[in-house]
Amino acid sequence: MRSTYDRAVKQGIDIDSVDFGDNIKSWRPTAIMRSVPDVSDKGTEPFEFIVVTTKNIADVPPTVAEIIAPAITPGKTAIVLAQNGVNIEKPLAARFPTNPLISSVVFTGASILPSGTILHSDTDMQRIGPFSSPLVPAKVAEDAARRYVSLYNPNGHLDITFNADVPGMRWRKLAYNSSFNAVATALQMDTSRIRMCQHLVEELVIPIILEIRAAAAAKGITLQEDLINAVMTQDGAESYFKPSMLQDYEKGNLMEVENLVGEPLREGASLGVSMPTLRIIYNLVKGLQVKIMEKKGLWEARYQSDSP
Template identity: 45%
Template sequence: MSEHKASVLLVGGGSVGAIAALNIESSGQAAVTIVCRSNFQAVLDDGYSIESCDHGSLRGWRPSSVVNKVPLVADGLHFDYIVCVTKNVADVPPPVSDLIRPAVSPGKTVIVLIQNGLNIEKPLLAAFPQNVVLSGVSLIGANEPEPGFVQQDFPDTLFVGAFRNQSRDVADEKAAAEDFVKIYSAGGKTQCSYNADVGWTRWRKLVYNACLNPICAITGLDTGRIRLADGAVEGLVRPAMAEIVAAAKACGHELPETVDMDMIEMDPLTMYLPPSMLSDVRKGNFIEYENILGEPLREGEKLSVAMPTVRVLYHLCQAIQWKNKELKGLVSVPPKGSFVAPVVEG
C-alpha cells in the first residue's frame, strides 16, 4: 500500500516557488500542484529548466501537477497546505486571501506565506480565522529570466514559524510549522528550520529588503554594483538600515549591532545579485513596496521613530508603481491639454 502523501497547493510558480516545489516534492512525502500564470504554457509543455546551487542542473522538471488557476475544493478535493509564493503586491488586486480562497478548507488547510514583508499575515488571518497561517522567511537568490527557466545562485535557507492566531492553540501552530519543516527539509538539499520568533526574523530580513531592494530597484544597480557605486552604501544603504533597526527596536525586536554589514555582505559582491524588486522593475512587474517598505515605515513612525530615508524610498517606489499602473491601465490621467496660444488675426 502506498504511503499517504500530503497534498500541497503551491500558488506562484515563479523563481522561489519553483525551488520550493522542488524541495517539497524531493521529500517523497508530498505531492505538489503548482499554480502558474505567465509561465504556465512553458512549464506545462517543457517543465522547468533549473540551474541551482543546491540542486544542480535540471531539465524538464515538473511537480505532480501544473495548473493555471487556483482549484475549487469540492467533491473530496482537499489541500493539507497552501503555500503562497506569489509576489505580495498589497495595492494591486487580487489580495492573496481572495486568490487562494477557493482552495482553502476552513480550519484544516495550513496556509504558508513564503513572501517578504511585514504584516502580510493580517489579511489572511482576517479571511481565514480558523486556519493556521505560517511564516516562511526565505534567503535565496532566485530569478526567472525566461518563462520556466529558474536560476538559483544563493543557497535556500528557509525559516518557518507560526503567525499567532488567537483562535488556535499555540501547540497546534507549532506542530504544523514543525511538520512543514520536516517535509521541506526531507530531500536534504536545503536548510529549513523551525523559527519561534517570526517577528524578529521578519524585521531582521527587512534590514535587507526595505533598504537594498528599493535602492537597487530605483538605481537599476544590483547588490554588487551598489557596493561599488560612489557613496551609495554610506549615503543611502546604511542610513536606511539604521532607520529600520531603530523601528525594529521600537517594536520590541533588538537586532544585532552588526546586522547592517551582515546584510550588506550577505551575498558575495561578484554574485551581482539583483534583489527581487530590481528583477520586477526590469520585467515591468508591480513591486511589493507596501509590505516591504510601507508597513515597517508605518510601524516605526507610529512609535515616533524618525525614518526620513525610508520615507523618501517609499515615495519613490510609490511613484514607480504608479507609472506601472498607468502603463497597465489601472489608473488613467486626464487627456493632454492644448497649450498653444491662439493665432490672433490681423
C-alpha cells in the same frame, strides 16, 4: 512559472539546481493548474497546506486572501506565507481566523532562463515558524509549522529549519529589503555600484538600516550587533546584483512596495520612530509603482480634488 505554463504542461520542467542537481529534464509535479482549485468542487480533497510564493502586491487587487480562498478548508488548511515583509499575516488572519498561519522567510536565488529552464543558483535557506493568530492555539500553529518543515526537509539535508522568532527573522530581512532593495530601485543601480558610491552608502543605505533597527527595537525586537556589516556584504562585492524590486521594475512588473517599504515605515511611525530616509525612498519607489500601474491601465493620469 505563469509565463511558461503551456511548456511545463506539455514538456515538464527542466531544472539546473545548486541543491538538487543539474540537467534535471522534464520534471513533473502531481498536477499543474492554471487556476486555484476549489475545494467545494466534488472530488477535490481538502489541502493540508497552501504554500503562497507569489509576489505580495498589497496595493493592487486581488489580495492574497482572495486568490487562495477557494482552496482553503476552515480549521484544517495551514497557510504558508513564503513572502517578504511584515504584517502580511494580518489580512489572512481576518479572512481565515481558524486556519494556522505559517511564516517562511526565504533566502535563495532562482530565475527562468530564455530556454524555459529553471536556474536555481543560490542554495535554499528558509526559516519557518508560526504566525500568531487570535483564534488558533499557539500549539496548533507550531505543530503545523514543524510538520511543514518535516515534509519539506525530511532528511535534514537542506538548510530549512524551524525558527519560532518570526518577527525577528522578518525585520532582519527588511534591513536589506528596505535599504538596498528599495534604494537600488529608486536609483536603478545594482548593489555593487551603490557600494562604490560612498555618499549613497552613508546618506541612504546606512541610515535606512539604522531606522529599521530602531523600529524593530521599538517593537521589542533586537537585531544583530553587526547588522550594518551583514547587510552591506549580503551581496558579493563583484556580484553587480539587481535586487527583486529593481528586476520587477525593469520588467514592467508591479513591485512589493508596501510590504517591503511602506509597512515598516508605518509600523515605525505608529511607535514614534522617526524614519526620514525611508520615507523619502518610499515615496520615490511608490512613484515608480504608479508609472507601472499606468502602463498596465491601473492608474489614470488625472487631477484629484486635492491635487495642487
